[in-house]
Amino acid sequence: MLELYQFEISHYCEKVRLILDYKGLTYKKIEVTPGIGQIDLYRMSGQRKVPVLKDGSEIIADSTAIAKYLERQYPERPIIPTNPQQRALCFLLEELADESIGLKSRQALFSGLSQNQNFRTALLPTTTPDFLKQLVGAVPSDLLNVLGLGMGMSPDAIKSALDDLKQDLEALSMLLLDRPYLVGDQPTLADFAVAGLSMYIKFPDGPYLDIPPNLRGKGVPGIADSAAFETFFNWRDRLYADYRKPLTATSSPGSGPTSIQID
Template sequence: MLELYQFEFSPYCEKVRLILDYKGLDYQKIEVTPGVGQVEIYRISGQKQLPVLKDGSTIVADSTEIALYLDRKYPEKPILPSDPVARSQCLIWEEWADSTLAKKSRLPILDYIKSDAGMRSALLPSQTPDVVKTLLNSLPSEVFEFLGSGIGISKEVISKANKNLRDTLDNLNTILVYKPYLVGDSLSLADLTVAALTIGIKSPPGDYLDIPAQLKNRGIPGIADDPTYENFFRWRDQIYLNYRKPLTTSRASTSPSSIEIE
């Protein structure tokens, strides 16, 4: 079976999970412990970031490489258009989402996480002892405010980043009012990437992510709940409804294991 070395709340890992589900491929998730677990990832893939896919003796790192690999190796339900122009447009959208959309989302998400205790503990590896989670939850958000300002994130910078992200969501929202797919007339890697890369802005409402229930269908206040982007999130959630497989086990029973790679 395919094995996906991952972080549960990583948008790049989510992109690969969405592609795997879309293609109907079975896979096993292996949650990697940040830091120590990544040493082994470096050993097997020559770099330390996740996702990494293991398919028999083949190891593929980087969500784009994994997407291309999966479409080559498992061509049923293709995610890349066969028309060369559409294919190039699709890859340009994908690259835009992986870089620009991800970058525009980063600060607004960080700001949201640091002011939300539930969110902070949700992003810790599931095997983090409860005592550490409780301690982190009990810290007032001013502590995180202070840490934030220590690395130069002022309120003005955050508000500019929020405005930037809003402008981008506005554009996506408008495009999707007029057409159901970002490229051509069928679902492609472009749609799957944009859908997955926005889970941190607002998590999808269903039971897809191994995060506490109270964080589902929630996101950056003032953006996730703004009706201006309703069309975009309806489009995104429909992709989830159509293609993403819901979790089959609860958070408690899928706690991460340390990685084992022969």
């Protein structure tokens, strides 16, 4: 069976999970323990980042490399067009997702956490005691902003990221006005990359991720709730409903080891 070494909350892992589900492949999710688990991951793959896919003796790191491997090894339900123009557009949009939406949505998520107390506490595990949730919710936004400076998330950097994301989503919404998918009449790598990597902007509204139920459908204020991007999020909801398997149909993170095991 395919094994996906992952963080459940990683949007790059979500990109891969969407592809695996679309292709109808059975896989086991193995949650990597931050820190010590990543040392084991390095021993296995030569690097510390997730996602990593293990297929027998094959070890593939990086979401794009995994997508291309799955396309070669499991060609049923293809995700990369053969038409040259469509293929080029597919790769361009995937690059947009990886290098713009994927990176800048982290800053947007931080912005949402600093603005909205309820959004902040909703990210905590459901087992978190109420008193701890109250403490996290009570952290002043100004203090979070100071902490963000140490992580390269200055107010100017966050504003620039939010502006760029709004421009990306506006362009994608216009592409989707008169077509079911971003490239052609079938979903492609571009669709799954854009859908998965927009997860931090707005979490999918359904039982697809092992996150607190009250976080489903929530996102960055001013983007996730904006009517300007309704076309985009409606498209993404349909993509999830059609192709993403709910948690009841796939293994959950709890079914695998909490740290990876090296054969």
